[in-house]
Amino acid sequence: MNYFEKSGVLKYFFKLLPLIILFIAVLNEFDANYFGIPFLSFNLAFILIFFWTLKNIEYFGYGFIFLAGIINDVVTGTPLGLSSFLYMLICGATAYFRKITLRPNITKDWLFFLVTISCVNSIYYIISSYFFDVSIDYRYLLTNNLATFLIFFLFYIIFNIYFKKFFRKSDV
Amino acid sequence: MNVSRDDFVIAIRSAFLKKQTKQKFSLLSLIILSIITLILSSFDYKVVKSVRSGINEVIYRGSFIISAPEKIIKNINYEIRNHFGLYNNSKKLEEELDEYRSQKISLDILEFENQKLRQQLDDYLVSTEIVFSKIIIDNKSPFLRSLVINKGSRDGIKSGMAVLDQQYLVGKVIEVNFGTSRVLLLSDINSNIPITISPGNLLAIASGTGKDQAKVNFLKKTHFDKITNESLVYSSGTGGLIKSGVPIGRISNFDPKIDENIDIEFFSDFSQLQYVSVVAFDKVESSELEKIDVQTSEIENDILLDAPALRKKLDLLLKEKEINDQITNKIKLENESLKSQLSNDQLEKINKQKIIEEQNKIIKSHNINKDELNFLRLNLEYGEKCRKKTFSKKGFKVGTPEYKNCVLRKGML
Numbered sequence: 172m173n174y175f176e177k178s179g180v181l182k183y184f185f186k187l188l189p190l191i192i193l194f195i196a197v198l199n200e201f202d203a204n205y206f207g208i209p210f211l212s213f214n215l216a217f218i219l220i221f222f223w224t225l226k227n228i229e230y231f232g233y234g235f236i237f238l239a240g241i242i243n244d245v246v247t248g249t250p251l252g253l254s255s256f257l258y259m260l261i262c263g264a265t266a267y268f269r270k271i272t273l274r275p276n277i278t279k280d281w282l283f284f285l286v287t288i289s290c291v292n293s294i295y296y297i298i299s300s301y302f303f304d305v306s307i308d309y310r311y312l313l314t315n316n317l318a319t320f321l322i323f324f325l326f327y328i329i330f331n332i333y334f335k336k337f338f339r340k341s342d343v
Numbered sequence: 344m345n346v347s348r349d350d351f352v353i354a355i356r357s358a359f360l361k362k363q364t365k366q367k368f369s370l371l372s373l374i375i376l377s378i379i380t381l382i383l384s385s386f387d388y389k390v391v392k393s394v395r396s397g398i399n400e401v402i403y404r405g406s407f408i409i410s411a412p413e414k415i416i417k418n419i420n421y422e423i424r425n426h427f428g429l430y431n432n433s434k435k436l437e438e439e440l441d442e443y444r445s446q447k448i449s450l451d452i453l454e455f456e457n458q459k460l461r462q463q464l465d466d467y468l469v470s471t472e473i474v475f476s477k478i479i480i481d482n483k484s485p486f487l488r489s490l491v492i493n494k495g496s497r498d499g500i501k502s503g504m505a506v507l508d509q510q511y512l513v514g515k516v517i518e519v520n521f522g523t524s525r526v527l528l529l530s531d532i533n534s535n536i537p538i539t540i541s542p543g544n545l546l547a548i549a550s551g552t553g554k555d556q557a558k559v560n561f562l563k564k565t566h567f568d569k570i571t572n573e574s575l576v577y578s579s580g581t582g583g584l585i586k587s588g589v590p591i592g593r594i595s596n597f598d599p600k601i602d603e604n605i606d607i608e609f610f611s612d613f614s615q616l617q618y619v620s621v622v623a624f625d626k627v628e629s630s631e632l633e634k635i636d637v638q639t640s641e642i643e644n645d646i647l648l649d650a651p652a653l654r655k656k657l658d659l660l661l662k663e664k665e666i667n668d669q670i671t672n673k674i675k676l677e678n679e680s681l682k683s684q685l686s687n688d689q690l691e692k693i694n695k696q697k698i699i700e701e702q703n704k705i706i707k708s709h710n711i712n713k714d715e716l717n718f719l720r721l722n723l724e725y726g727e728k729c730r731k732k733t734f735s736k737k738g739f740k741v742g743t744p745e746y747k748n749c750v751l752r753k754g755m756l
Contacts, residue, residue: 259373
């Protein structure tokens with residue numbers, strides 16, 4: 172333990188952990204739907220990308236997010252490049268939001284998250300249905316959107332504590 | 344107003360065009376790259392396909408490894424739940440097994456008959472290729488119900504092949520890579536399979552719902568009365584990809600008074616799939632029919648040589664003999680009663696013939712009397728003219744046939 176602490180491996184791991192979780196989430200198609208309850212289904216990748224790109228940490232690069240999108244497309248079987256495009260749109264939204272916000276707070280972030288994921292899911296539905304002829308039940312998409320929005324609050328608090336504990340100003 | 348618009352443009356430009364601190368790629372370049380990828384993936388170019396196939400191979404393997412702990416936890420959970428219900432399940436299964444064993448033999452016989460009849464109709468599809476494969480990724484996403492198997496084009500998998508869990512249909516192959524393939528489950532919203540609902544032989548389409556069931560589409564309401572909650576769903580064989588008669592599921596919770604949706608409950612539990620068989624069905628060529636006949640007879644022989652199967656078959660034959668004996672006895676009894684009835688009828692017939700003859704005689708005698716009456720009547724009127732007189736040569740002697748004829752001619756000599 173001391174060796175790891177001294178060498179900074181553990182610190183480096185903690186800084187990389189959000190990115191590792193993102194890759195595990197997309198590789199595993201994590202949607203917390205093991206109980207078969209549709210309302211419990213939420214998009215962890217959206218939450219992770221939104222929060223950590225909003226914080227603009229060094230270890231959560233756009234290239235990695237792009238790659239995570241490609242992986243997600245392959246795992247879920249959606250058209251290749253679609254998730255990357257959606258993830259990039261979230262990154263764009265957070266970059267814009269970061270620029271226009273002087274004093275960030277949880278309420279603003281939360282509401283902006285709802286607007287962002289609603290737009291992104293709408294684009295996902297439009298592209299899938301009209302350009303690739305893949306049918307998607309919009310009711311599931313809506314419930315997933317709502318559940319992701321509601322659960323974001325919880326993740327925001329957890330990630331915020333994590334951010335304060337393991338990241339410094341130099342990491343941003 | 345201009346100031347706020349400028350701020351917006353600056354913020355957008357800063358967000359999308361400029362590289363962020365310590366970012367290696369600008370957002371705009373990545374967005375353009377993802378759009379190019381999206382467009383390229385929609386085309387069927389060979390290069391794009393092979394690149395995509397390569398990416399799929401690598402990521403599927405990675406996903407399989409990453410998903411391993413989650414799968415283990417899920418399996419443990421399933422095993423624990425199974426363990427608690429083990430005794431009851433075992434008892435129930437034993438009873439079911441006994442029942443199924445007794446049905447198996449008669450089903451085999453029916454199957455052979457069915458195959459022969461189908462051959463005659465030239466509509467017999469056989470599974471030419473069966474590839475057994477393991478599931479490496481099982482996604483239960485609400486948007487997509489699919490799974491990835493560890494067999495691909497190198498193992499002879501082709502797009503459109505049917506995927507079976509034991510003998511139950513679970514889906515079809517939609518994407519083939521070199522060593523892996525993606526299977527679209529019947530429960531996926533994009534899945535549509537032609538089906539037959541039995542009894543009634545109703546043709547319809549089973550469409551996935553994105554849940555654990557499918558629903559019946561393109562069935563007229565007039566046929567709803569033929570459907571019950573015990574109705575079985577099979578593949579209809581329309582289209583020729585999947586042979587007819589592959590079991591899919593049964594109708595569940597159907598009540599046309601409450602809801603007109605007809606749900607299909609699958610025989611196979613898609614959440615518990617571990618191994619599947621991928622099957623291609625081809626039409627039997629006439630040259631192969633003989634081979635199948637030989638195979639069928641061999642199977643029949645195997646069944647006959649198989650001791651428990653032989654016992655079962657003997658039981659069946661004995662039962663059949665008993666039924667035949669009963670039928671023969673009944674026929675004998677009926678025969679005897681018919682014979683006795685026949686003899687009675689014949690006697691009656693003879694008696695009636697006698698009566699008819701007597702009546703005919705009476706009718707004849709009645710006709711004779713009628714002629715005489717007519718003669719007498721005419722005799723009164725024209726007898727004078729016909730009778731021979733003392734001083735005349737004309738006329739006839741009374742009582743002679745000439746006289747009678749003359750009277751009947753009304754006195755014309």
